[in-house]
Amino acid sequence: MDAQSACMNNLSNTPIADAFSAGLPLPSTLDPRFEEALRHVLDHPGSLIRPRMILLVASAYGLDAGAARDLAIALEYFHTASLIFDDLPCMDNAMERRGVACVHFEFGEAEAILTALALINRAYALIWRAVSSASRDSQRHAMAYIEQLLGVNGLLNGQSLDLHYATLPHTRETTETIARGKTVSLIRLTLVLPAMLGGASERELQLLERIALYWGFAYQMVDDLKDLLDSQAKSGKTVARDLLLDRPNSASALGIPAAVQRLTRFIELGDRSLANLLQLRIGFSFLGKLRSSLEEELARVTDNLCEMPAGVRP
Amino acid sequence: MDAQSACMNNLSNTPIADAFSAGLPLPSTLDPRFEEALRHVLDHPGSLIRPRMILLVASAYGLDAGAARDLAIALEYFHTASLIFDDLPCMDNAMERRGVACVHFEFGEAEAILTALALINRAYALIWRAVSSASRDSQRHAMAYIEQLLGVNGLLNGQSLDLHYATLPHTRETTETIARGKTVSLIRLTLVLPAMLGGASERELQLLERIALYWGFAYQMVDDLKDLLDSQAKSGKTVARDLLLDRPNSASALGIPAAVQRLTRFIELGDRSLANLLQLRIGFSFLGKLRSSLEEELARVTDNLCEMPAGVRP
Numbered sequence: 309m310d311a312q313s314a315c316m317n318n319l320s321n322t323p324i325a326d327a328f329s330a331g332l333p334l335p336s337t338l339d340p341r342f343e344e345a346l347r348h349v350l351d352h353p354g355s356l357i358r359p360r361m362i363l364l365v366a367s368a369y370g371l372d373a374g375a376a377r378d379l380a381i382a383l384e385y386f387h388t389a390s391l392i393f394d395d396l397p398c399m400d401n402a403m404e405r406r407g408v409a410c411v412h413f414e415f416g417e418a419e420a421i422l423t424a425l426a427l428i429n430r431a432y433a434l435i436w437r438a439v440s441s442a443s444r445d446s447q448r449h450a451m452a453y454i455e456q457l458l459g460v461n462g463l464l465n466g467q468s469l470d471l472h473y474a475t476l477p478h479t480r481e482t483t484e485t486i487a488r489g490k491t492v493s494l495i496r497l498t499l500v501l502p503a504m505l506g507g508a509s510e511r512e513l514q515l516l517e518r519i520a521l522y523w524g525f526a527y528q529m530v531d532d533l534k535d536l537l538d539s540q541a542k543s544g545k546t547v548a549r550d551l552l553l554d555r556p557n558s559a560s561a562l563g564i565p566a567a568v569q570r571l572t573r574f575i576e577l578g579d580r581s582l583a584n585l586l587q588l589r590i591g592f593s594f595l596g597k598l599r600s601s602l603e604e605e606l607a608r609v610t611d612n613l614c615e616m617p618a619g620v621r622p
Numbered sequence: 623m624d625a626q627s628a629c630m631n632n633l634s635n636t637p638i639a640d641a642f643s644a645g646l647p648l649p650s651t652l653d654p655r656f657e658e659a660l661r662h663v664l665d666h667p668g669s670l671i672r673p674r675m676i677l678l679v680a681s682a683y684g685l686d687a688g689a690a691r692d693l694a695i696a697l698e699y700f701h702t703a704s705l706i707f708d709d710l711p712c713m714d715n716a717m718e719r720r721g722v723a724c725v726h727f728e729f730g731e732a733e734a735i736l737t738a739l740a741l742i743n744r745a746y747a748l749i750w751r752a753v754s755s756a757s758r759d760s761q762r763h764a765m766a767y768i769e770q771l772l773g774v775n776g777l778l779n780g781q782s783l784d785l786h787y788a789t790l791p792h793t794r795e796t797t798e799t800i801a802r803g804k805t806v807s808l809i810r811l812t813l814v815l816p817a818m819l820g821g822a823s824e825r826e827l828q829l830l831e832r833i834a835l836y837w838g839f840a841y842q843m844v845d846d847l848k849d850l851l852d853s854q855a856k857s858g859k860t861v862a863r864d865l866l867l868d869r870p871n872s873a874s875a876l877g878i879p880a881a882v883q884r885l886t887r888f889i890e891l892g893d894r895s896l897a898n899l900l901q902l903r904i905g906f907s908f909l910g911k912l913r914s915s916l917e918e919e920l921a922r923v924t925d926n927l928c929e930m931p932a933g934v935r936p
Contacts, residue, residue, distance in 0.1 A: 332774070334774060335774060335775050335779075337775070337779065337799075338774055338779055338782075339779055339782040339783045339786060341782065341786050341789075342774070342778070342779060342782035342783075346774070393735055393739070396731075396732075396735070398730065398731035398732040398735070399732050399735075416712065417710075417712035418710075418712040418713050418785050419782065419785070421707055421710070421712070421713075421735070422778050422781060422782050425707070425742075425778055426773055426774050426778050428739075428742065429769060429772050429773040429774075429778070430769070430773060430774075432746045432769070433765060433766070433768075433769035433773075436750075436765045437765075440758070440761065440762065440765075444754070447754065448754065451747060451750045451751075451754075452747070454747075455743060455744070455746070455747035458743050459740055459743040459744060459747075460646070460648060460649060460652055460656070460660070460740050460743075460744075461649050461651070464656070464736050464739055464740050464743070465649075465651065465652055465653055465656060467736055468652075468653040468655065468656035468733065468736050469653045469656075471732050471733070472653060472655050475655075485651075
């Protein structure tokens with residue numbers, strides 16, 4: 309989801325990065341090796357696009373600043389933990405993350421797992437603090453929503469399907485089910501949860517849900533198209549990394565022209581929901597920026613397609 | 623902690639085992655492989671000693687039955703998840719758990735990790751439901767307590783120290799710090815959390831904390847002594863599994879006579895707190911049974927010592 313980051317560069321990262329680093333207090337009795345692993349993660353935040361979005365949505369709904377920050381850091385901790393697990397040898401076997409060595413690569417798998425669990429434990433505590441002054445009804449909705457999107461109905465199921473993609477039918481339905489679990493779940497939490505706690509109307513929540521879904525699919529499609537096109541540009545034939553590794557890629561499942569068409573459609577559908585949302589509530593102009601970044605990505609993809617030698621163009 | 627199980631056999635396990643199996647509803651859209659791994663875990667509960675204790679403490683404080691059950695299953699899910707992680711090749715590399723193959727052995731490490739995370743996600747949701755009707759103050763205390771005992775101040779730090787035991791001074795302090803994190807944390811949650819939510823007085827909570835601490839140390843000492851004595855009985859020399867693997871073992875750190883003495887002391891200290899607690903509140907006679915099981919274990923250990931040939935007796 310690098311594409312999302314580009315458009316948000318004008319917002320300063322420093323206060324959020326500081327909150328990310330300081331959001332998990334480390335006791336003096338901590339095992340020094342565990343402390344090193346945790347500091348390695350806490351001192352290397354990613355693009356922080358999700359917490360920044362959360363703060364903007366929270367501010368549009370007048371959510372208390374402390375609760376908004378707790379929510380923002382909690383979601384980023386969940387996201388970071390999911391990356392630490394994803395990077396393990398038994399999953400994606402990655403070596404580098406956020407510009408530095410993966411935590412398992414530097415500190416061992418066991419320490420990486422404990423580090424991810426520490427982030428998750430702290431994330432639940434921060435979420436709890438963020439909702440603690442909300443009404444009982446809001447609390448109940450928020451906690452059920454989090455359980456649904458992070459658990460067996462959401463992120464974890466997406467991750468499991470992703471791991472078993474080789475055994476599943478390589479169709480659009482499969483790749484979109486996986487994207488719905490892996491990519492859309494965290495975008496839904498990012499856009500909808502702060503609005504939910506800020507007292508958004510049912511209609512507003514519904515529109516934010518749709519925007520999260522369409523944009524989640526769109527960003528996933530951009531990534532999949534880039535993967536496919538980059539590989540083609542480099543190797544001069546239609547063999548993409550995702551394809552080689554038998555990872556889900558909606559652009560391979562659909563074919564490039566249909567994938568570009570579908571991406572365009574997602575952007576259009578997102579636009580409709582965004583237009584309806586902007587009629588209901590001001591303070592959402594920042595969503596327009598994210599939307600523009602999607603269109604820029606689409607333009608980049610189609611430019612790439614045109615620049616390819618005719619022989620390798622799909 | 624097998625010792626704990628023995629004394630509780632007269633309590634039927636069936637309703638708790640059913641609640642354990644049914645406590646994590648699996649959606650029809652779940653990845654079939656993920657579902658198999660989850661069913662493997664949910665259909666093979668352990669001794670269920672912790673959830674049974676929670677129900678008894680909750681009942682002594684008149685806690686709502688639904689909240690008590692949610693709490694009991696949540697704690698057992700946390701415990702089960704911690705065992706799934708512990709058993710991974712990068713930690714204890716175990717092959718069997720609860721009479722069946724470890725989940726990573728049967729379904730792969732990635733699926734084992736997702737299964738443990740699903741249990742954790744559900745556990746937080748159940749905890750949340752259990753505290754949702756408590757006063758705001760009780761909620762805040764309970765959530766902070768859970769964060770403290772499961773996170774970098776508790777279970778996770780104990781596990782990290784345990785993994786790095788080879789690099790630490792092999793002293794009583796080290797083994798007790800590890801036991802405090804790994805063993806005592808979950809016993810504290812088991813005895814104190816339901817009492818906290820049931821409105822126990824500060825004094826009662828303090829006594830339950832002490833009982834959890836002394837008994838936690840005592841059970842750990844029993845396990846460590848058994849490990850040391852079993853190995854001696856089998857191999858005829860002073861080489862225990864823990865020692866061979868360089869795992870923390872307080873009986874090796876202290877020597878067997880001092881370890882037996884210290885175990886006796888923990889039981890005495892626990893007795894004092896228990897006697898004080900029984901003066902304050904009725905309905906805690908079940909704790910007497912747990913206490914007796916500790917004494918039986920101590921007797922078994924000293925019997926074993928006496929039966930050993932003089933040559934190998936420590």
